[in-house]
Amino acid sequence: MYVSLGACAEMNKSVDFGAGFEYLQKVFAGEHHSQDELRRASEMAMELLDTGKVRACTKAASGDWVVNGWVQKAVLAFFRTHGINFMGIAGSDWCSWCDKIPAKFAEWDTAHFTAAKIRAVPGAYVRKSAYIGAGVVLMPSFVNVAAYVGAGTMIDTWATVGSCAQIGENCHISGGVGIGGVLEPVGSRPTIIEDGCFIGARSEVVDGVIIGEGSVLAMGTYIGSSTKIIDRETGEVTFGRVPPYSVVIPGCEPTSGGVSLYCAVIAKKVCDRTRNRTAINELLREV
Numbered sequence: 001m002y003v004s005l006g007a008c009a010e011m012n013k014s015v016d017f018g019a020g021f022e023y024l025q026k027v028f029a030g031e032h033h034s035q036d037e038l039r040r041a042s043e044m045a046m047e048l049l050d051t052g053k054v055r056a057c058t059k060a061a062s063g064d065w066v067v068n069g070w071v072q073k074a075v076l077a078f079f080r081t082h083g084i085n086f087m088g089i090a091g092s093d094w095c096s097w098c099d100k101i102p103a104k105f106a107e108w109d110t111a112h113f114t115a116a117k118i119r120a121v122p123g124a125y126v127r128k129s130a131y132i133g134a135g136v137v138l139m140p141s142f143v144n145v146a147a148y149v150g151a152g153t154m155i156d157t158w159a160t161v162g163s164c165a166q167i168g169e170n171c172h173i174s175g176g177v178g179i180g181g182v183l184e185p186v187g188s189r190p191t192i193i194e195d196g197c198f199i200g201a202r203s204e205v206v207d208g209v210i211i212g213e214g215s216v217l218a219m220g221t222y223i224g225s226s227t228k229i230i231d232r233e234t235g236e237v238t239f240g241r242v243p244p245y246s247v248v249i250p251g252c253e254p255t256s257g258g259v260s261l262y263c264a265v266i267a268k269k270v271c272d273r274t275r276n277r278t279a280i281n282e283l284l285r286e287v
Helices: 007-014 017-029 035-050 069-081 110-116 272-277 280-285
Strands: 002-004 057-059 065-067 085-089 096-099 229-231 246-254 260-269
Touching: 017 035, 017 069, 035 069, 229 246, 246 280
Parallel strands: 229 260
Antiparallel strands: 002 085, 057 065, 085 096, 246 260
16 A cells, blocks of 8 residues: 655645635735645645546636636645655555655555546556546556546556646547646646547647547647647648547648648548547548
8 A cells, every 4th residue: 555654644634625715716816825824725725636626727618728727826835835755655665755745546545446436557656636537547657736637538558647737538548648737837728638539659748738529649649839730621720729529640741941840630520429439540540
């Protein structure tokens, strides 16, 4: 069983859910608070994030994603108000580390995992404050602070999920994928992977890019905020967002001087019915 020395127990003892969201928003909206108050409020916020009761970014009824800047401030305040603690695996003298934030599963046993319906193999490391939904499978991977991983999602081997990143339900984040995170500047949108997406092996999605629901990214697709996303059918060029149910492959765009620059190409779009009944390999084979 994992244990953390000091930090995890201290955090859990001080949490008071009765204070409510309004109190936390008020604390992190202001500038003049004592270290003790910031410490207590940041611990409360981290616990709420850990249980999925608050998120760093939420989807509004309009479909737009809204950043909760006070959550980012709370995480930063936790770093400022807490010291480094020695942590390790009980009974082991070879696996230890020092961090300000304990492991999410530090004090979990079989009963905790059974109740949460989470499977985590050796090498899967999740920091406290990251939410992991029911039915999630964690291969050896890393999930950072304040991230959100929706129910039924697979985080495959050596994938990394950055700070505050939002991963939807029933996604597959393939081996070696990097999902970028953000804490600063406060108010910056994290990377968002909406429900039902497949992110191919060794792909990178960073800089607050949104991958729309049901989309498929081929292996080795890199998308940042400055990456051109070109619709092959219409020729339209966009940045920062892949429309829902898009099949995206790596491409290149010719420029002057005979040089081609990398871009991401929307090879085709499919309806939700086609996406749900068609194997990923079939979608990518005919692009």
